[in-house]
Every structure is written in structure tokens, then in C-alpha cells.
Amino acid sequence: MKILVAIFHKDRINYLDNLLNSIDKFLPTKSNNFKFIIFDNSENNSSKTYLKKINKKFQIISNVKNRQNNIKNLYLSMNKSLRIAKEELFDYILTLQEDMQIVSNITGKDFKKITKIFEDKNVLCINPTFFRKIDCVNFKNVHLSKKKNYYIYDGTSYADCAIFSVKKLLKINFNFKSGEDKIDKKYIKKYYLAYLINPFVHFLPWSESSRKSRFDKFYITKFIKKILVKI
Numbered sequence: 001m002k003i004l005v006a007i008f009h010k011d012r013i014n015y016l017d018n019l020l021n022s023i024d025k026f027l028p029t030k031s032n033n034f035k036f037i038i039f040d041n042s043e044n045n046s047s048k049t050y051l052k053k054i055n056k057k058f059q060i061i062s063n064v065k066n067r068q069n070n071i072k073n074l075y076l077s078m079n080k081s082l083r084i085a086k087e088e089l090f091d092y093i094l095t096l097q098e099d100m101q102i103v104s105n106i107t108g109k110d111f112k113k114i115t116k117i118f119e120d121k122n123v124l125c126i127n128p129t130f131f132r133k134i135d136c137v138n139f140k141n142v143h144l145s146k147k148k149n150y151y152i153y154d155g156t157s158y159a160d161c162a163i164f165s166v167k168k169l170l171k172i173n174f175n176f177k178s179g180e181d182k183i184d185k186k187y188i189k190k191y192y193l194a195y196l197i198n199p200f201v202h203f204l205p206w207s208e209s210s211r212k213s214r215f216d217k218f219y220i221t222k223f224i225k226k227i228l229v230k231i
Contacts, residue, residue: 002203003033005023006096007033009042009098013047022102026102035059035090037060061080064143067144074160090166092114094128096161099134100129101204110200111160113196114163120191123192125197127163145194154192156195158187
């Protein structure tokens, strides 16, 4: 079983460093079954310097086509990850943003469970993160599957931080370039998003940690964000 871990990054090296440390701790980075690629769209010199230091351990693919359009860059990078997974015969893609972290060990047993979930023909992808109210709108659209080994979220069919079956994506000629809203409109009548019973990915403690705020001009706001990332 081969898993491609695709990490999407732009100029947030403190978050990226935290994520990579969690990967070192919980994922078998030396295993031939895993491949790690950082899709980078950075512009800052500090980011480029950091990436040079880690490029022997993690493959880095730079994307500078649409620097002013972060959303478009994300989907271009996700489509690249799918092409690589197809060409190199990967079974799964795990997509991660840099403001996330792995919080527990992921074993072969976990991926056996994931394989079982994808046997449900209506699962488009699996979200490996903990539930957040921001995503699930009071959780009213979340319920246990009939098999009771995963949750179904029928409010959407897709997440950009998720586990994808390469075989299933190729079978339906899936394309990340469409954008999240268009993907949902196209697939929600037939597919839904699954959630793991035992998630292993978490967003950083402050759910808005990666987003700019009008309060960022204050030193105390920046200081609190840095502390939360370290925690």
C-alpha cells in the first residue's frame, strides 16, 4: 500500500515546521510506502531558506504560476499531486495544509480501516481531522454509517484536507481544478464526505491561526498566536 502525503504551503514556515515535526514523530517517514511532497508557493526569502534546509528529507515542488491567487494555486497543486499519484502508482493521497498537525501514530491497521470505508461507493473522500463546528454546522448533518465504523457528513461531498483513493478519483475522472464549490455542486447528489471514528489530524489550537486578522497589527495578538502554535 503506497501513500502520497501532499503538503500545501505558502510563507508560513512556523506552521510548516510544526507540521513536519509532527510527521517525524507519528508517520514512518523512512518507509518506502510513504512519499512526502511539499507543494510550495512561497515568495518570502525566509521561506526559501527554510525549504533549502529540508529539501534532502522532503521533496519540494514550487508553483509560481498564479502568485496572486492562492485558491487557484491550491487546486493546481492538488491536481499535480493526483498526477504524481497516478504516474507512480500510489493507492492513496493524504492532503494537508501547513496549519495542521499529526496527533497520533498511523499504522497499517488504520489504512485497512480506510480501505474498508472506501468500499462504500458513495464515499468521495475521508476527512481525517477532528470535528469542528465551523465545518459541520452544529453537526446536524453528521451521522454514523450503517457499518458504524465511520461518520457520514452528507452536508458536503468533499474536503481539501482529506484522504483520497487514487483508484476512485481516476475512475470518475476527478479534477481538483474545478474549485471546492463547483466540486460540491457536481458530486454532492451522489457522494458524501466520511469522517474517521479515530481521527489523527488536527488543526492548530486556534482555528483562525492561519488567517490574517485586523488585530494582527497588535504585538499581543501575534505573540498569542505563536504561543498557541508551540503548544
